[in-house]
Amino acid sequence: MDTIILADWLSARLDRSAAEPMYRQVLELMQQAILTGQLAPGTKLPSSRTLAIDLGIARNTVLHVYDQLTAEGYVTSTTGSGTYVADTAPREGAVAKARPEEAKKPCTISRRGERLIAQAGVSPKQWGAFMPGVPDVAEFPSRTWSRLQARLWKRASPDLLTYAPGGGYRPLRRALSDYLRVARSVKCQPDQIIITTGIHQSIDLAVRLLTDFGDRAWVEEPCYWGARSVLQSSGLTLVPVPVDEEGLNPTERDMATPPRLALVTPSHQYPLGMVMTLARRRALLEFARQHKVWIIEDDYDSEFRYGSRPLSSLQGLDDAGQVIYVGSLGKMLYPGLRMGYMVVPENLVDSFRTGVAELYREGQLMQQAVLTEFILDGHLTSHVRRMRGLYGERRELLINAIRARFGDSLAVRGDEAGLHFVLELPQYADDSAIAADALAAGVVTRPLVNYYMNRDEALRGLMLGYACVPNGEIAPNFARLAAIIERALTSLEIA
The missing domain is CATH 3.90.1150.10 (Aspartate Aminotransferase, domain 1)
Incomplete structure (x- = not known):
């Protein structure tokens, strides 16, 4: 395209009644002309004054366009010489030539991504009859929460508005440790608690820090599809272990090749609902101790038992430090809170606190502070x-x-x-x-x-x-x- 007719080309495509600024329209049209070769490399552009007059727009608008084109590498500008279209084509040899049939294929997600999408269990509807695992958020005491939140915002400390320290807000970790010791018989100190965005992130962190690509992982058969997806997408080899009325029931063949990790829901098997018996719990813990197997205990909804008290956790029986206990506050409060926790053995505390900060750059300290007040004031219970x-x-x-x-x-x-x-x-x-x-x-x-x-x-x-x-x-x-x-x-x- 000759620069003499550039103004005519632009004028024919500008929409002077559009809400989009004139600067943005001219910029995008010139970028398009350069990328498609309509403005060839080396072409000298008209001066900003000339183009502004020809288009009937302010010269400053054209100057802004030229400055942006220069900044993004579309044109080069030399004082006293003018503005020229840059050569933006890839250099010969810089890009390997693809066979014609390959060049026509669209880019797609990876095989690992395809497997994740194909096996996804997420529902397009997250509320109503009879959506499993979702609490009644309409019953959440939002006024109480709002009052606590307003009180904290009035005296908001800068410490609550920055990234979270490794592990999360310490007063919340202390409140949760007290709650879990009483409600779930979990053996823990505040430093052993790591605040996460929920069970998915807790499992993901544990897998990243405790396993390597290709390691074997036991999962209950059947099991929660979301946890299974986290494990599979991390490159683990999943071994489905059957469950019966007493819970996880590994075969001799399963035990002949101990896994690196086992993911279990002992207090309320997901989805079938049985409780792992004490004998099975002790057998699993002994197997884990002998073979150095990490156990992730997913305690996703054990606060809600009908006709009996909530059962004690598997972690409370663990004397070898092999159990990572994970839970979520979403089912107790509301899923959109996106807050969970994990209790890790003492020898893993430093690694997990560093890992959660390094991988996820945690925040939400203000929400964690509100939740702390909610717990300490007795509202959670x-x-x-x-x-x-x-x-x-x-x-x-x-x-x-x-x-x-x-x-x-x-x-x-x-x-x-x-x-x-x-x-x-x-x-x-x-x-x-x-x-x-x-x-x-x-x-x-x-x-x-x-x-x-x-x-x-x-x-x-x-x-x-x-x-x-x-x-x-x-x-x-x-x-x-x-x-x-x-x-x-x-x-x-x-x-």
């Missing part, structure tokens, strides 16, 4: 107690709705604790198809098959969360789901 009662009511309402519709033909399992249970289906049922049909009808449920690595041996069922469903909405929503289940089972029986 009273909120959990109140929600335990409410969730217990909703659990009963949903079980009653199931019994009224199906009697004893469909079993409920894992309902003694937590925010969900499993509605078992016949082995011939397609729980994935039922869940998809339910979602189309506005009801969220997760198929049990998605939690298995070996889907051919998976139990069939639906994960039903009841915590975030108002009492009056449980029966009508289950009626919609029940109709879908009945239709699916009838069609399979006929076939």
